[in-house]
Amino acid sequence: MEKLENEKGYALLIVLFMIVFILTVSAIFMRGSISNAMQENRVDESHLTVMTAEAGVDYTKQLLSNEYFERKQELDSLANSLIADTKKNEQVNYAAIHKQVRDKLDGYLKTRIAQEIYIADYVEFTKPYNYKLISYSFSGSMNPREIIFSGTIEGKRDNKESKALTKRINFKQSFLIPDYSTTSNSGGALVSPSNLVKVYPDNITAPDCPGDKLDSKTCKGSQYGGYKNVKNSKVYFPNGFKVANGNFQVYNSVFFSKETFEVANMNDIEKSTLNLYKNLIINSNVKVLQESTILALGNADFKGQLTVNGNSLVCVGSLSVGKNLTIGIGSKVVYMGDFSKGKKGAGELIKVNSVNELWEKCKLGSNNTNNNLVWPKPTLEDVSYE
Structure with a gap:
């Protein structure tokens, strides 16, 4: 049978069109998949950076809590000595004694935090994530026996190809010395x-x-x-x-x-x-x-x-x-x-x-034979994420 002249080359054009169509659709799907993967990677990196900052908060909290409890025997002895010395001559001014004990503890906490390298430079949490204590301060409160530590921890993901990803956590930790006026030595x-x-x-x-x-x-x-x-x-x-x-x-x-x-x-x-x-x-x-x-x-x-x-x-x-x-x-x-x-x-x-x-x-x-009051566990409060 003789071919019609206007049918020549149609098959080739259809094949070429299908190839272009398939390549285009594949490129779109590939681009979407790559974009989703990149987005998921960014979300994962953000979560890990937040976890790094949280690890810094946990480290700080435990560091200062340990110092607080390690000093309690020394500070209890100081308070008892001050109370005994004062009773010899006059009525005990517990407010003044609380201030001396609190100020002593305040000095110990400040010295301990200042010894840590992560207030000057980042320390490794897990490669390539690091954290640093960006800022901190100690202050009193309306309660004259309380010390409040305020700090900001920054978690960072180092990235040589782009700007480093950072997340910050602001928090406060409260330290409360016992009320020595309620010990059994002072009236039970x-x-x-x-x-x-x-x-x-x-x-x-x-x-x-x-x-x-x-x-x-x-x-x-x-x-x-x-x-x-x-x-x-x-x-x-x-x-x-x-x-x-x-x-x-x-x-x-x-x-x-x-x-x-x-x-x-x-x-x-x-x-x-x-x-x-x-x-x-x-x-x-x-x-x-x-x-x-x-x-x-x-x-x-x-x-x-x-x-x-x-x-x-x-x-x-x-x-x-x-x-x-x-x-x-x-x-x-x-x-x-x-x-x-x-x-x-x-x-x-x-x-x-x-x-x-x-x-x-x-x-x-006062629940032990040494008449020492229970030292309250330091509390974490006002935690906020940036």
Whole structure:
């Protein structure tokens, strides 16, 4: 059969078109795959750089924590020596003693961090990732026994072909020396392990409490005394305590109550201890702050929100919280019985089965034969990523 003239070369053109089409589509897919791979690689590098900075934060945290705990025996000895020397001639000024101990610790922490090479140059985490302490400072806080370390760690991925990838983490670490005014050598404010069940002490010789505002008093409180503001005091309530209205403020004080302790509106409990042989009832929101302790061998009924922060303890026979329970890092709530609600925060919520176990988990106050207070574990806070 004779071929038509206009059919010549069509097959070749179709083949060439298909080849070009296939190459084009392949190039597009290859480009997309390469782009995805590069993007995934950049994400992986970014994550690893963040992990490098986090490793630097962990190293710094542990470095200073180790120094803090290594110095505690020396600093306890210094505090006890200062207290003993002062008692010979005058009343002990614990604020001045706390300042001397804190300043001594501050010097040790500054010296330790200054010895590290990673404040001057990057140190290797894992090739090619390195970290460096870009900036840091030490400062005090509203609590005169607290030192705050503020630092910025930079993680870096070295890249000779392009600009180095960096990630930064800002953080603070809090160091709190013990309150030496609550050691057994200075009056035995807290409960001893051998006398846990007998929370209310015998043979109280304190006078009756005067007025409704107590400052620097040691006295017996009336069940319906109408106290509003208690500071720097030790108060015994042989018949318990009940305030039906008004706000009740507690700061740097210790309470002992033989019967139920009930407050309508409780303000923050700061640097204070409540030793309650029976029940606790608080009809409002309450915050337990700054190394405070609540020990109630009976029922503890918090009608509103309960917030426990600042290395504080709440140890109770049974626990009831009407609204939210928030426990900050370094703090804990220990209870017997049932508790159906959950909790917020990084602190501990611990269930126990006996009073003895309650003691073991709480470790209240001066809990060893050397009368040394427990040094709170340093806490990490205000962590932010750049």
